[in-house]
Amino acid sequence: MVTEWMTTRAIDPDAGGNGRDNDRGSGRGGDAADRSDGRAAGRGNGAPATLSDVAREAGVSIATASRVLNGGTRKVRDDLRGRVMQAAERLNYHANAYAQAVAKGGSSNIALLVSDISDPYFAGVSQGVVKAASQRGVTVSIAVASNGEDELDRVRGMVATRPRGIIISESENVNDSSRQELQEELERYRSSGGRVVFILDRGLPFPAVDVANEAGGRAIGRLLVESGYRRPVILKGNDGYRSSAQRYRGVVGALAEAGIMVDPRAVVNGQFNRTKGFSAIMQMAGAGMLTPGEGAVYGGAGADSIVALNDVMAIGAMTALRNAGIVPGRDIGVTGFGDIPYAVDVYPALTTVHLPLTDMGRAAVENVLSDDDGYVADDPGRRLIFLQGRPDVILRDSLPRR
Amino acid sequence: MVTEWMTTRAIDPDAGGNGRDNDRGSGRGGDAADRSDGRAAGRGNGAPATLSDVAREAGVSIATASRVLNGGTRKVRDDLRGRVMQAAERLNYHANAYAQAVAKGGSSNIALLVSDISDPYFAGVSQGVVKAASQRGVTVSIAVASNGEDELDRVRGMVATRPRGIIISESENVNDSSRQELQEELERYRSSGGRVVFILDRGLPFPAVDVANEAGGRAIGRLLVESGYRRPVILKGNDGYRSSAQRYRGVVGALAEAGIMVDPRAVVNGQFNRTKGFSAIMQMAGAGMLTPGEGAVYGGAGADSIVALNDVMAIGAMTALRNAGIVPGRDIGVTGFGDIPYAVDVYPALTTVHLPLTDMGRAAVENVLSDDDGYVADDPGRRLIFLQGRPDVILRDSLPRR
DNA sequence: CTGTTAGCGCGTTCAT
DNA sequence: ATGAACGCGCTAACAG
Numbered sequence: 152m153v154t155e156w157m158t159t160r161a162i163d164p165d166a167g168g169n170g171r172d173n174d175r176g177s178g179r180g181g182d183a184a185d186r187s188d189g190r191a192a193g194r195g196n197g198a199p200a201t202l203s204d205v206a207r208e209a210g211v212s213i214a215t216a217s218r219v220l221n222g223g224t225r226k227v228r229d230d231l232r233g234r235v236m237q238a239a240e241r242l243n244y245h246a247n248a249y250a251q252a253v254a255k256g257g258s259s260n261i262a263l264l265v266s267d268i269s270d271p272y273f274a275g276v277s278q279g280v281v282k283a284a285s286q287r288g289v290t291v292s293i294a295v296a297s298n299g300e301d302e303l304d305r306v307r308g309m310v311a312t313r314p315r316g317i318i319i320s321e322s323e324n325v326n327d328s329s330r331q332e333l334q335e336e337l338e339r340y341r342s343s344g345g346r347v348v349f350i351l352d353r354g355l356p357f358p359a360v361d362v363a364n365e366a367g368g369r370a371i372g373r374l375l376v377e378s379g380y381r382r383p384v385i386l387k388g389n390d391g392y393r394s395s396a397q398r399y400r401g402v403v404g405a406l407a408e409a410g411i412m413v414d415p416r417a418v419v420n421g422q423f424n425r426t427k428g429f430s431a432i433m434q435m436a437g438a439g440m441l442t443p444g445e446g447a448v449y450g451g452a453g454a455d456s457i458v459a460l461n462d463v464m465a466i467g468a469m470t471a472l473r474n475a476g477i478v479p480g481r482d483i484g485v486t487g488f489g490d491i492p493y494a495v496d497v498y499p500a501l502t503t504v505h506l507p508l509t510d511m512g513r514a515a516v517e518n519v520l521s522d523d524d525g526y527v528a529d530d531p532g533r534r535l536i537f538l539q540g541r542p543d544v545i546l547r548d549s550l551p552r553r
Numbered sequence: 554m555v556t557e558w559m560t561t562r563a564i565d566p567d568a569g570g571n572g573r574d575n576d577r578g579s580g581r582g583g584d585a586a587d588r589s590d591g592r593a594a595g596r597g598n599g600a601p602a603t604l605s606d607v608a609r610e611a612g613v614s615i616a617t618a619s620r621v622l623n624g625g626t627r628k629v630r631d632d633l634r635g636r637v638m639q640a641a642e643r644l645n646y647h648a649n650a651y652a653q654a655v656a657k658g659g660s661s662n663i664a665l666l667v668s669d670i671s672d673p674y675f676a677g678v679s680q681g682v683v684k685a686a687s688q689r690g691v692t693v694s695i696a697v698a699s700n701g702e703d704e705l706d707r708v709r710g711m712v713a714t715r716p717r718g719i720i721i722s723e724s725e726n727v728n729d730s731s732r733q734e735l736q737e738e739l740e741r742y743r744s745s746g747g748r749v750v751f752i753l754d755r756g757l758p759f760p761a762v763d764v765a766n767e768a769g770g771r772a773i774g775r776l777l778v779e780s781g782y783r784r785p786v787i788l789k790g791n792d793g794y795r796s797s798a799q800r801y802r803g804v805v806g807a808l809a810e811a812g813i814m815v816d817p818r819a820v821v822n823g824q825f826n827r828t829k830g831f832s833a834i835m836q837m838a839g840a841g842m843l844t845p846g847e848g849a850v851y852g853g854a855g856a857d858s859i860v861a862l863n864d865v866m867a868i869g870a871m872t873a874l875r876n877a878g879i880v881p882g883r884d885i886g887v888t889g890f891g892d893i894p895y896a897v898d899v900y901p902a903l904t905t906v907h908l909p910l911t912d913m914g915r916a917a918v919e920n921v922l923s924d925d926d927g928y929v930a931d932d933p934g935r936r937l938i939f940l941q942g943r944p945d946v947i948l949r950d951s952l953p954r955r
Numbered sequence: 956c957t958g959t960t961a962g963c964g965c966g967t968t969c970a971t
Numbered sequence: 972a973t974g975a976a977c978g979c980g981c982t983a984a985c986a987g
Contacts, residue, residue, distance in 0.1 A: 198658075199715070199745040201980055212958045217982065226956060243741050248714040249654040250980035253963050256600075258651060260694070268683060269894065269911070274676040281670060281697050285707070290714065292662070292694045295683050305687070311647040312692065313601070339645050343601040425894070466898045473900065492671065492827070496868045498875070498900035509671070603964055614974040619966065628972065652964035655979050 200242035209238035221246055252313070257344075261519055262309040263293045264302065266322045270424065270463060271491035272508065276320050276350055279512020287520060289315065296321065303329045306336055316346035316519030320512075321353075322423045323392035330355075346519045350511055351394045352535060360514045360536045364394050367504040367542035368401020368460070371486050374502070374544060375402070375456060376409040379553040380484055382449040384435065385418040386428055386459040386468060395423070398460045398488055416440070417448040421464065428464030429471045432457065436475035441483065454483060456550065462487035462494055462503055469497055469549070484550040490543075499548035507538055514538055602644035611640035623648060654715070659746075663921055664711040665695045666704065668724045672826065672865060673893035674910065678722050678752055681914020689922060691717065698723065705731045708738055718748035718921030720914075723755075724794065724825045732757075748921045752913055753796045754937060762916045763937045766796050769906040769944035770803020773860060773888050776904070776946060777804070778811040781955040782886055784851040786837065787820040788830055788861040788870060797825070800862045800890055818842070819850040823866065830866030831873045834859065838877035843885065856885060858952065864889035864896055864905055871899055871951070886952040892945075901950035909940055916940055 206216040211231055219227050219235045227235075238244075252258040263280050265273040277293065284291045292312065296302040302321060309317055317340065334355050337347050341357070349359035375383060385402065388395030399418075406413060419435075421427035432441075439446045440453070447453040457472075457479075459465035465487030469479040479485050480499035487494060487503035494501040514536055608618040613633055621629050621637045629637075640646075654660040665682050667675040679695065686693045694714065698704040704723060711719055719742065736757050739749050743759070751761035777785060787804065790797030801820075808815060821837075823829035834843075841848045842855070849855040859874075861867035867889030871881040881887050882901035889896060889905035896903040916938055 203980080213981085214958060214960095214983090215956090218957090222982080228956070231957085245709070245713045247655070247980055249651045249660060250963090251982075252651040253649070253655050253965085253979090254981040254983085256963065256982095267680065268670065269673070269676045269680040271671070271673065271676070271895075274671045274673070277695075278669065278671040278697065281695055285696055285710075290694050290696065290710065292692050293679075293683055294687055294692065295680065307647065308687075308692065310601075312650040339601075425898070466895065470898050470900075470902075493673075493868065493895050493898075496827070496872050496895075497898055498872075500872075604966095605964080615965080616967080616974055616976095617972090620973090624966080630972065633973085649964055652979095653966075655963090655981085656965040656967085658966095658979065 199247070200239075200244045201247070202244070204242055205235060205238045205244045208242060209234040211235060220244070221251070258313055258315065259288065260290045260292060260312065260314045261516060262312065262314040262317045263291050264305055264309065264317065264319045264321060265293065265295055266297060266320075267424075268293070268295060271493060272423075272461070272463065272489055273320060273322075275491065275508030276512045279509030280318060280516055281512075282509070283513035283516040287516070289516075289520070291516075299329045299333075303333050303336065306333060306340075310336065310340045310345065314345070316348060316516075318348050318350060318512075318515045318519065319353075320350035320515075323389045323395070348515045348518050350515050354393055358518055358536060360511050360518070360538060362506055362511070362539045363537070363542045364397035365401040365404075367488060367544070368398035368403075369405040370401070370504060370542045370544045371398075371458060371488070372402035372405025373409075374546075374550070375458065375484075375486070376406065376411065378484070378550055380456040380550070381411055382452055382454050383413060383417065383456045383458045384432075384441070384448065384454045385413060386431060386457065386461075386464045387418060387420055388423040388460060390420055392423070395460050402458055402460075414448045414450075417454060423461040423464060425463040425467035428459055428461075428467030430467075431464075432468040432471035433474065436471065436477065441472075441475070441477065455553070456484035456486070458486050460488050462489040462491045462501065465501055465503070465549075466493075466497055469501075480549045480551060484553070486550050490545055494545075495547070497549075499551075502547045502550040503545055505539075505543035505545050511538055601649075602641075602646045603649070604646070606644055607637060607640045607646045610644060611636040613637060622646070623653070660715055660717065661690065662692045662694060662714065662716045663918060664714065664716040664719045665693050666707055666711065666719065666721045666723060667695065667697055668699060668722075669826075670695070670697060673895060674825075674863070674865065674891055675722060675724075677893065677910030678914045681911030682720060682918055683914075684911070685915035685918040689918070691918075691922070693918075701731045701735075705735050705738065708735060708742075712738065712742045712747065716747070718750060718918075720750050720752060720917045720921065721755075722752035722914075722917075724790065750917045750920050752917050756795055760920055761937055762913050762920070763939055764908055764913070764941045765939070765944045766799035767803040767806075769890060769946070770800035770805075770862070771807040772803075772906060772944045772946045773800075773890070774804035774807025775811075776948075776952070777858060777860065777886075777888070778808065778813065780886070780952055782858040782952070783813055784854055784856050785815060785819065785858045785860045786834075786843070786850065786856045787815060788833060788859065788863075788866045789820060789822055790825040790862060792822055794825070797862050804860055804862075816850045816852075819856060825863040825866060827865040827869035830861055830863075830869030832869075833866075834870040834873035835876065838873065838879065843874075843877070843879065857955070858886035858888070860888050862890050864891040864893045864903065867903055867905070867951075868896075868899055871903075882951050882953060886955070888952050892947055896947075897949070899951075901953075904949045904952040905947055907941075907945040907947050913940055 202216055203213045206213040216235050219232045267273055281291050294305040296305045341347055347357045349357055352359040352361045387399050419431045421431050435441050440448050443453040457468050459468055465485055469485055472479045477483055487501045490503045490505040494503050604618055605615045608615040618637050621634045669675055683693050696707040698707045743749055749759045751759055754761040754763045789801050821833045823833050837843050842850050845855040859870050861870055867887055871887055874881045879885055889903045892905045892907040896905050
């Protein structure tokens with residue numbers, strides 16, 4: 152859409168109509184023939200050096216070359232080893248990762264699927280995955296899928312690359328007609344030796360890195376009560392999303408224990424993104440549901456707080472409040488869930504429950520790379536990897552005592 | 554480090570003190586041996602189906618199977634085609650991407666290198682890269698490198714995977730002892746058919762997706778002047794970072810035209826991250842350099858604005874100001890550069906210059922996938938892909954007229 | 956310890 | 972139009 156400003160400057164005005172002298176050359180490897188001696192003038196002009204190039208250059212067999220360049224702990228006479236390494240250096244040899252993968256029937260790559268990298272939550276998780284992976288010498292391919300169908304497509308594409316494992320960190324996909332297919336696809340992948348791990352449990356029969364969602368929700372609920380709030384608006388994610396449901400159950404439960412019933416009109420089912428948080432509150436404010444008055448929630452009393460089950464929703468909600476002339480923190484308290492990095496930078500700083508984003512990513516790759524995925528079919532309980540034993544609620548200024 | 558909270562908990566709260574029955578066991582997965590005939594009963598039990606499995610199942614040659622499943626526009630009799638496709642479906646065949654890559658001598662993957670995915674700037678760019686790539690059917694592998702040495706390592710790892718191209722979006726690496734090596738490595742990669750594209754020019758002889766940095770800086774400078782500010786503190790990135798230098802030149806130039814000289818003590822060389830913005834301002838405020846008084850900048854007059862050459866620095870600076878009891882927007886104006894998504898959510902909302910993050914990512918992959926990389930050795934000016942012809946400064950509340 | 960020889964899964968000529 | 976055979980770059984048995 153916004154492509155108007157895009158100015159891919161032209162390249163070679165004068166080259167004009169002249170034929171393209173694309174010597175894409177090579178085409179087929181006339182091979183052997185023109186590769187007279189393998190030394191294309193040392194200029195890295197042609198294709199990258201191969202193992203056999205190195206072997207020839209070093210005057211050894213390709214097997215030997217393989218052994219010194221990659222083969223782990225095999226023994227090779229020192230002089231040969233030296234020659235090989237020098238040759239490799241000289242030819243700037245880099246093993247062809249694909250060929251290796253084909254030969255040994257398995258890559259050293261893990262696939263990561265997220266809904267939206269530009270969301271701080273996923274960005275944090277991804278950062279953890281990528282760093283942990285690279286520390287262990289495995290690469291990660293990343294894909295984004297914004298809806299259920301995309302998700303299935305992406306997963307299919309991923310299994311084609313036969314990664315060591317697939318890590319799925321999607322926020323939600325509901326009404327999931329493709330859910331069944333997804334599960335089947337993943338099960339086939341697993342039965343062929345692949346590992347799949349979810350980040351945040353989605354109720355599918357695979358291991359998942361999970362956190363104390365319900366306990367976190369309860370903690371928020373109690374904090375609300377202790378801080379003197381009685382009339383929260385709750386911003387949840389979609390109903391099909393377990394984490395949201397768990398958090399919701401937690402806060403509602405804690406509230407109930409204190410004798411507080413939340414007004415059904417005060418709970419909005421949205422999605423875990425900033426836009427939804429923003430628009431939901433804009434709309435409620437516009438309808439006069441937030442501040443005391445006729446159409447207000449809680450029988451006209453209005454809301455005294457907004458409990459978002461996700462940080463970005465909370466942040467969107469805060470700016471919506473401001474747009475509506477309501478001062479977050481002063482007029483209405485706000486809480487989030489996740490503790491994304493910029494939760495401290497909004498004003499007032501966001502009170503939220505901390506989630507160890509990058510560590511969640513790390514835990515996922517550790518599981519993928521471990522020998523045993525800890526999955527036990529008949530005991531669903533055994534397939535969860537819990538991080539964050541007790542929830543860590545971070546008190547900041549968006550929910551002052553009142 | 555922070556691993557203490559990590560509690561790979563058993564699941565059930567009530568399961569109480571029971572011992573952890575970690576049967577890590579398993580060791581190797583056996584297998585391999587049992588592949589007697591390749592046909593593991595059709596059940597997806599064994600290894601994934603291969604092309605020849607499909608061919609056999611369909612009663613055709615592997616070549617034919619290849620043609621219908623992948624081979625573009627070849628002609629195959631309809632009945633055969635049908636049988637093949639059914640067989641593929643039944644066996645849940647997915648082409649082995651690695652084998653394809655080896656066979657045709659080139660993958661359909663591009664590598665992306667960033668400094669930090671969890672930084673909104675890189676997250677935005679990455680999102681653009683990944684989405685654009687997947688629309689074109691190419692996968693992207695991502696790696697992070699926080700410093701110059703890592704960068705070289707990662708690049709080396711990347712070339713091993715022989716991607717179609719390498720996109721580098723690193724913020725900066727200074728005192729770069731490895732810079733020369735990096736360039737050589739990349740040149741070898743290119744001479745072997747690879748494409749490399751930088752996002753934001755770094756002065757290396759490769760195409761780069763760039764934006765109107767200096768013009769943007771000038772726009773900010775002029776806005777400052779027009780809005781009545783005279784005593785800015787400038788938060789730059791590292792000196793070796795061209796984009797920072799360009800932006801800096803722009804604002805200083807515009808200021809100079811208006812007869813404003815910036816106090817040398819008021820410019821801090823940092824890095825483009827939130828922490829640096831935060832700490833720099835904390836420190837200056839602590840030293841009394843910001844508010845009128847003895848040690849203040851501008852001969853004791855203090856600063857009336859903070860010009861951060863990057864959004865996250867600006868955001869860090871704003872919360873630092875608050876910590877120091879200075880109200881951003883009211884006491885001191887603030888501007889950023891980049892327009893990351895959450896620039897609207899800080900308070901006051903950040904005035905900044907817009908950068909089309911995801912489109913920058915997209916442009917990079919388009920260049921990688923295009924036939925001609927537009928690089929012309931002898932005319933450095935010709936190797937840039939400009940986005941955003943005229944800078945778009947977004948007026949918000951952090952820099953009110955005064 | 957080193958070199959030979961089979962494959963790995965797939966694309967692609969070359970005959971048929 | 973279809974199939975047989977070879978090669979991609981590399982690893983892994985197997986000999987020597």
